[in-house]
């Protein structure tokens with residue numbers, strides 16, 4: 001039987017980018033579509049509602065908190081998280097759902113690092129964000145992965161089975177949510193797949209993922225995950 005699918009849009013002040021790509025979103029690829037918003041003040045919520053998209057608020061700021069809200073609210077078997085700021089290729093949404101189902105994966109990540117993929121920094125000589133991402137990803141693989149190498153443990157563009165995500169027990173509010181989910185999937189020996197994706201530049205608005213605080217949050221979490229060993233909570 002086909003798994004039911006939820007497309008979850010994650011927004012925080014994305015009114016500049018969102019209207020530029022909304023019509024390209026493959027809404028018909030999902031049985032359920034809703035947004036989780038971090039408290040936008042720029043008309044993002046009103047825009048989504050004018051398009052008929054249900055918008056959920058969150059008790060606290062942060063992407064991790066938004067993931068929890070989505071997991072509690074979704075009625076579907078699989079959730080695909082999509083951030084409408086321009087970075088993510090809308091056509092990859094159905095590919096993520098299809099890969100998860102065809103290969104019986106618990107999680108499928110849209111990888112910016114594997115063969116055939118493109119990272120935002122790939123045309124620069126100096127690629128600090130990519131290199132730091134690759135280092136965190138390498139450590140997760142070496143420490144916990146018993147399956148095929150996962151080339152991008154951090155990208156938020158991903159599809160996950162709701163019950164597998166629940167088993168991971170990821171209770172964090174911030175940007176580290178995706179890395180933690182990937183680590184916990186590895187710890188539990190769940191099946192992680194990838195598709196190659198092309199990362200595009202932002203279409204407007206501003207990133208809130210500042211490098212230093214995010215790096216510190218990742219390092220702390222990595223140390224904590226090492227200290228708790230193979231446990232997930």
Ligand SMILES: Nc1nc2c(ncn2[C@@H]2O[C@H](COP(=O)(O)OP(=O)(O)OP(=O)(O)O)[C@@H](O)[C@H]2O)c(=O)[nH]1
Pocket residue numbers: 010011012013014036037038039060061062063066082083084085087202206207208209
């Ligand atoms: N629901 C929700 N979404 C958020 C929150 N913070 C950020 N987002 C969204 O998450 C996505 C990724 O955040 P960005 O700030 O773009 O981070 P980034 O993609 O690493 O940075 P760029 O490469 O500059 O785009 C965007 O769609 C944001 O609107 C939040 O607290 N709640």
Ligand SMILES: [Mg+2]
Pocket residue numbers: 083085087202207
């Ligand atoms: Mg972004």
